[in-house]
Structures are given as C-alpha cells and as structure tokens.
Amino acid sequence: MTYERGIIINIGITFFWGKSYNHIWSNGAGQNMYFLKQCLEQIDGVESVYFVFWGNDKANISDNLQLDLMGVDVFHTDEVVDKTDILIEGTLTLEPHIEKEYRKRGAKIVSYRMGNDFISDMEKMVHDKPGARAFNGTKYDAIWMIPQHIKTNRCYLEIMTKAPVYEAPHLWHPIFLDNKIESMKDKHTFGYERERITKDGARVSVLEPNISVLKNCMIPILIGEEAYRHHPDLVKHIYLCNTYDKKDEDAIFNYIGYTSAVKDTVMTVETRHITPNFLAEYTDxxxxxxxxxxLNYVYYEALYGNYPLVHNSPILKAKHIGYYYEEFDAYDGARQLINAIKSYDADFETHVKRNKELIDSLSPLNNDNIRSYQMLIEKLGVRG
Structure with a gap:
C-alpha cells in the first residue's frame, strides 16, 4: 500500500527542549531531528516538515539549540494538527491524547527510535530508576529504527507496540560541526595534524559519556593501560572525558588507581567537553x-576531522573505517591503538578517502537515504 503519487503531505516531528536538553551539543538526538527533517524535505510530494511541541513555551527555547541554523519552523500542536499527514515521535515522547487528536484527522503516527530503549529500560529496572521511555499507551503505525539498535530492540518494540519495526538510515551532516569549527578557528585548529603522534607520542582521548553500559570508558582504560605498559614512549597522555564526577566512586577509584598510567599521571579524569573543542585542543x-x-555522532565528528579512530564497531569495520578491535578484547584494542599510532601517517590518504565516503553516505541529501525514507513513507499508506 503506497501513498498516491502527486499528492501533497505535511510532516510534523515532535521536539523537546528543557533542562536536560538546552544545547545542540547536549546529545545527538536534536541534531538527528534536523537531519531527518532535511532528508524528508527532499522527497517528492512532501510539502513541509516542521517541529511540533506541547506543554512548553517557545519563549524558553535556548539560542544554543541553534534553530536559526536549522531554519526549522516550530509549532504548538494545536497550530498544525489539522494539516499534519504524518506525525513522527522524535525527541518529545508522544502522549496518547495527542496521538488520538491526530488520528481523528487521518494522520499516520510513527515513532523514530534513536536510542537503545531496551538496554536503557533494563538498566532502569535493575537500578530502580524512573523514566523508562518505551510505552505509555500511544499507538503507532510504524517504528523507524536506526541500524545499530535493530538487533536488541526489534522484538521489544514490535511485540509491545504491535507496530512493525523498519530499519531507517542513520543520518549525519557536518553543519553543526562546521559552525563550531568556524567559531573557534582563532583559538584552535580542528583536524588531525600529521606527524605529531610519531614525533611526540599520542594524546589519546576517550569521549564516551559514561551514563550507560552501552558507551563507557571501562574497556578503553584497559586498552590504554596495556598500550602504555608496553609502549610508554608512544602514549603521551590518555584523557578520560566525562569521568571527573565519577572519580570517587569505588568502581572507578579502585580500578584506575591501580594502573601504571594513572600512577605516572599519564591517564587523567576529565569533565564533560564539547567534542570538537576537545578534539581540536587535546586529541591525536x-x-x-x-x-x-x-554508530554514533562522536565517530563521525572524529572521522570528519580525519582523527585516527580505534573502535569496536562492526558496522565501521565492514566499511574499513579506522582501527577495529574485537568486542571486549582489550589486548586486541591495545594492539590496534599502537598500530594506529605507528601507521596512521603512512596510510593517511587511504583513511581520508574512506572517511569521506562514509560521511557522504550519511548525508540527508544522499539519494539512497532519500529513497529509503520515501519507501518508509509509502509503507504507511498516506493519502494526503
């Protein structure tokens, strides 16, 4: 069942802002909503794509969310409920009474899933934390899920929502990164500097947020320690970002305190930083x-600057990106870190070429991505 060629459709994407999200660099979800908007606008028959909110005040939107750079219109739900043909649950969780108002007018309802809800909800269950996002009674016509979460989340979402899950392309564009690079050009130069690591030893940055088992510094600590023990001349410094507020917790204090790298003040805990700033000032x-x-935006930001990336992402491995180590294998990770330090300059042009191919494939303006999202819309059976 497809939407009729030649009809005009309007698409709303729910959008949240508040204390937990008031800066475009707070997390990748807000950026993702803009990239989704940008991609959907390229589809034949899509007249407009806009952000939708309720329970908030537009006057409270921070300039740091850079809506001016996005060029996006933001509407209260009452302003657009009569014209919206597809409502996509984005960063603002859709409530059942809102869903019903759109359904009365024939709109299709989609949930766009960017996070690993299943593992996040498991963590909240185990640790008795509030705020599980997944279910509140809202009904969907489809779930659009980015590739890295299909394995862990497909059954969870399909069984509980009774809606089909479809894989949706992960989108990224350097618009926000370029803007940040321009703003700091008088202080720091963004991008990998050739021959620095072979001359002075490498400054290694671990940028994981440390708020979940999904992305944290525990394995990188082992990798960094093993690499430093055997090649102290090659590892100049290891920065553990987003760890300063956790440094006194037993699990981290009694862990890094026994490493040679910490004892030699080579490995240090750091606060949270905006990624491009830290890459430009401290990272090789x-x-x-x-x-x-x-997949995550930190990878793309690093690769856009052609920084060597040591990772355990099988998706990036399949595209021959960076230096891959196997799953939880810190020994392999240490080998790959030393390999990156020793060989990156010699292989630099090859890495630049592969990085560019990856970045181009992620673009909201990439024809393959546009076609994929058009097919997802067609599956909804929108009539306009």
Missing amino acids: VVLSFQWENA
Missing part, C-alpha cells in the same frame, strides 16, 4: 568503546 587519537551501539 580517539579511543572508543560501545556495546550494541555501533
């Missing part, structure tokens, strides 16, 4: 870890 190599979260 990015060392990362993920568990069932094989």
Whole structure:
C-alpha cells in the first residue's frame, strides 16, 4: 500500500527542549531531528516538515539549540494538527491524547527510535530508576529504527507496540560541526595534524559519556593501560572525558588507581567537553568503546576531522573505517591503538578517502537515504 503519487503531505516531528536538553551539543538526538527533517524535505510530494511541541513555551527555547541554523519552523500542536499527514515521535515522547487528536484527522503516527530503549529500560529496572521511555499507551503505525539498535530492540518494540519495526538510515551532516569549527578557528585548529603522534607520542582521548553500559570508558582504560605498559614512549597522555564526577566512586577509584598510567599521571579524569573543542585542543587519537551501539555522532565528528579512530564497531569495520578491535578484547584494542599510532601517517590518504565516503553516505541529501525514507513513507499508506 503506497501513498498516491502527486499528492501533497505535511510532516510534523515532535521536539523537546528543557533542562536536560538546552544545547545542540547536549546529545545527538536534536541534531538527528534536523537531519531527518532535511532528508524528508527532499522527497517528492512532501510539502513541509516542521517541529511540533506541547506543554512548553517557545519563549524558553535556548539560542544554543541553534534553530536559526536549522531554519526549522516550530509549532504548538494545536497550530498544525489539522494539516499534519504524518506525525513522527522524535525527541518529545508522544502522549496518547495527542496521538488520538491526530488520528481523528487521518494522520499516520510513527515513532523514530534513536536510542537503545531496551538496554536503557533494563538498566532502569535493575537500578530502580524512573523514566523508562518505551510505552505509555500511544499507538503507532510504524517504528523507524536506526541500524545499530535493530538487533536488541526489534522484538521489544514490535511485540509491545504491535507496530512493525523498519530499519531507517542513520543520518549525519557536518553543519553543526562546521559552525563550531568556524567559531573557534582563532583559538584552535580542528583536524588531525600529521606527524605529531610519531614525533611526540599520542594524546589519546576517550569521549564516551559514561551514563550507560552501552558507551563507557571501562574497556578503553584497559586498552590504554596495556598500550602504555608496553609502549610508554608512544602514549603521551590518555584523557578520560566525562569521568571527573565519577572519580570517587569505588568502581572507578579502585580500578584506575591501580594502573601504571594513572600512577605516572599519564591517564587523567576529565569533565564533560564539547567534542570538537576537545578534539581540536587535546586529541591525536580517539579511543572508543560501545556495546550494541555501533554508530554514533562522536565517530563521525572524529572521522570528519580525519582523527585516527580505534573502535569496536562492526558496522565501521565492514566499511574499513579506522582501527577495529574485537568486542571486549582489550589486548586486541591495545594492539590496534599502537598500530594506529605507528601507521596512521603512512596510510593517511587511504583513511581520508574512506572517511569521506562514509560521511557522504550519511548525508540527508544522499539519494539512497532519500529513497529509503520515501519507501518508509509509502509503507504507511498516506493519502494526503
């Protein structure tokens, strides 16, 4: 069942802002909503794509969300409920009474899933934390899910929502990164500097947020320690970002305190930083870890600057990106980190070419991505 060629459709994407999200660099979800908007606008028959909210005040939108850079219209739900043909649940969780108002007018309802809800909800259940996002009674016509969460979340979402889950392309564009690079050009130069790591030893940055088992510094600590023990001349410094507020917790204090790298003040805990700033000022190599979260914007930001990336993402491995280590294998990770430090300059042009191919494939303006989202819309059976 497809939507009729030649009809005009309007698409709303729910959008949240508040204390937990008031800066475009707070997390990748807000950026993702803009990239989704940008891609959907390219589809034949789509007249307009806009952000939708309720229970909030537009006067409270922070300039740091950079809506001016996005060029996006933001409407209260009452302003657009009569014209919206597809309502996509984005960063603002859709409430059942809102869903019903759109359904009365024939709209299709989609949930766009960017996070690993299943593992996040497991963590909240185990640790008795509030705020599980997944279910509140809202009914959907489809779930659009980015590739890295299909394995862990498909059954969870399909069984509980009774809606089909479809894989949707992960989108990224350097618009926000370019804007940040321009704003700091008088202080720092963004991008990998050739021959620095072979001359002075590498400054290694671990940028994981440390708020979930999905992305944290535990394996990178082992990798960094093993690499430093055997090649102290090659590892100049290891920065553990987003760890300063956790440094006194037993699990981290009694862990890193026994490493040679910490004892020698080579490995340090750091506060949270805006990624491009930290890359430009402190980084030669990015060392990362993920568990069932094989794509994220930090990878793309590092690769856009052509920084060597040591990672365990099977999706990036399949595209021959960076230096891959196997799953939780810290020994392999240490080998790959040293390999990156030793060989990156010699292989630099090859990495630049592959990085560009990856970035181009993620673009909201990439024809393959546009076609994929058009097919997802067709599956909804929108009539306009």
